[in-house]
Amino acid sequence: MRRLHSLLGIIPIGLFLTQHLIVNHFATQGVEAFNTASHFMASLPFVIFLEIFVIYLPLMYHAFYGLYIAFTSKNNVGHYSYMRNTLFVAQRYTGIFLVIFIAWHVFETRFQVAIGNAAEADFNMMANILDNPAMLVFYILGVLAATFHLANGLWSFLVTWGITQSEKAQKYSTYFTLLVFVVLSIIGIRALFAFV
Amino acid sequence: MGEAAKTVIFEIERRNSTDENSYWEKFELAYRPNMNVISALMEIRRNPVNIEGKTTTPVTWDMNCLEEVCGACSMVINGKARQSCTALVDQLEQPIRLQPMKTFPVVRDLIVDRSRMFDSLKKVKAWVPIDGTHDLGEGPRMPERKRQWAYELSKCMTCGVCLEACPNVNDKSDFIGPAPLSQVRLMNAHPTGAMNRDERLNAIMGEGGLGGCGNSQNCVESCPKGIPLTASIAALNRDTTVQMFRNFFGSDHNV
Numbered sequence A: 001m002r003r004l005h006s007l008l009g010i011i012p013i014g015l016f017l018t019q020h021l022i023v024n025h026f027a028t029q030g031v032e033a034f035n036t037a038s039h040f041m042a043s044l045p046f047v048i049f050l051e052i053f054v055i056y057l058p059l060m061y062h063a064f065y066g067l068y069i070a071f072t073s074k075n076n077v078g079h080y081s082y083m084r085n086t087l088f089v090a091q092r093y094t095g096i097f098l099v100i101f102i103a104w105h106v107f108e109t110r111f112q113v114a115i116g117n118a119a120e121a122d123f124n125m126m127a128n129i130l131d132n133p134a135m136l137v138f139y140i141l142g143v144l145a146a147t148f149h150l151a152n153g154l155w156s157f158l159v160t161w162g163i164t165q166s167e168k169a170q171k172y173s174t175y176f177t178l179l180v181f182v183v184l185s186i187i188g189i190r191a192l193f194a195f196v
Numbered sequence B: 001m002g003e004a005a006k007t008v009i010f011e012i013e014r015r016n017s018t019d020e021n022s023y024w025e026k027f028e029l030a031y032r033p034n035m036n037v038i039s040a041l042m043e044i045r046r047n048p049v050n051i052e053g054k055t056t057t058p059v060t061w062d063m064n065c066l067e068e069v070c071g072a073c074s075m076v077i078n079g080k081a082r083q084s085c086t087a088l089v090d091q092l093e094q095p096i097r098l099q100p101m102k103t104f105p106v107v108r109d110l111i112v113d114r115s116r117m118f119d120s121l122k123k124v125k126a127w128v129p130i131d132g133t134h135d136l137g138e139g140p141r142m143p144e145r146k147r148q149w150a151y152e153l154s155k156c157m158t159c160g161v162c163l164e165a166c167p168n169v170n171d172k173s174d175f176i177g178p179a180p181l182s183q184v185r186l187m188n189a190h191p192t193g194a195m196n197r198d199e200r201l202n203a204i205m206g207e208g209g210l211g212g213c214g215n216s217q218n219c220v221e222s223c224p225k226g227i228p229l230t231a232s233i234a235a236l237n238r239d240t241t242v243q244m245f246r247n248f249f250g251s252d253h254n255v
Helices: A002-029 A031-042 A047-071 A083-108 A110-114 A123-130 A133-160 A167-194 B037-046 B115-123 B144-153 B161-165 B178-189 B193-205 B218-222 B229-249
Strands: B007-014 B023-030 B074-077 B080-083 B096-099 B106-108
Touching (some): A047 A083, A083 B218, B161 B178, B161 B218
């Protein structure tokens, strides 16, 4: 159960997040570039099955089982303020925040397209949403929470599946995942500001 | 400053029995050089008078070896779980707050019941089965360097500090905690113990096993014996990954 949760967080959810942020990054190259990329993604063959099996089902399992995990821990950073314990707690808080953020984000974009309120999730849709400064802040926090959660989750995935065992391996994978966090955050934030 | 005038203040979270609510009681003791928490508790037992001058019941606690080998005297001192025998008063911030390790059922005052750890050791079969009706002879040899490494894992004294520090060991989860997991690694590293390695691995793959670990790594930071608990858990993660594939795709033999 826990292993599956860890695996699904990386494949496919982590891969999807990376892909999603990179596609969004087209926004930095102008309205046209983004709309072309977004249209390409939305018109992939069997897109609804791709969405269900690559995104919705794994994401829902990860979210609901993740909430169960988050609420069965007794956080104790106050007394045991070690780096890993702090990240452990941050992983749980960002997880809970992301459930809220992603639910809202999907409702506001993909769901509106599904019920016919919008023709396509295009540049203007995002520009309208991010026009509101509060929403912009909410989205920035959402992107940062997601990239942190993925990077730190990647680190614990490597431990959970027994790939990084030694203290040294775990230290180097910390540096590596830190890099993942920084790079993905830059891509994500740059994309967000392209809509403003 | 006159040594004689110096005092030490203790705040102790007490309770009369498992089901009763706890209360705090303060004690002020005369300072003595090289005092540790246990000698202070002995002082309170000798003269159970609290800071208000009232006679009270002596504070109860567990202890045995007094040299950080048995694990019995573990308690939460100034917020962190550790052994009270090696907690030197000179190195602690005052007032010194003593609490029982509430991850375990509290029997009375600072005494806790650690039997869940011993039950876990039974659950994961943390022994080498050699009993039989006849002499089995010598077992396979173990490389000396491996023995030296395994010795570090064998230092575990089941004190419970790692379980107390672990955020995932609590009454909402059935996670057995780092200590019994590391014993699986120790027993599986033993050449004779390895003959039953699949039984131990299967035991930690189910409920309450490895899956309960959330990688907060408090255990390895807290372990008084410096046991590489998180390396043990990661190594077991790899072993159980292999075991999982063996169970499903493997052939019809187990070892």
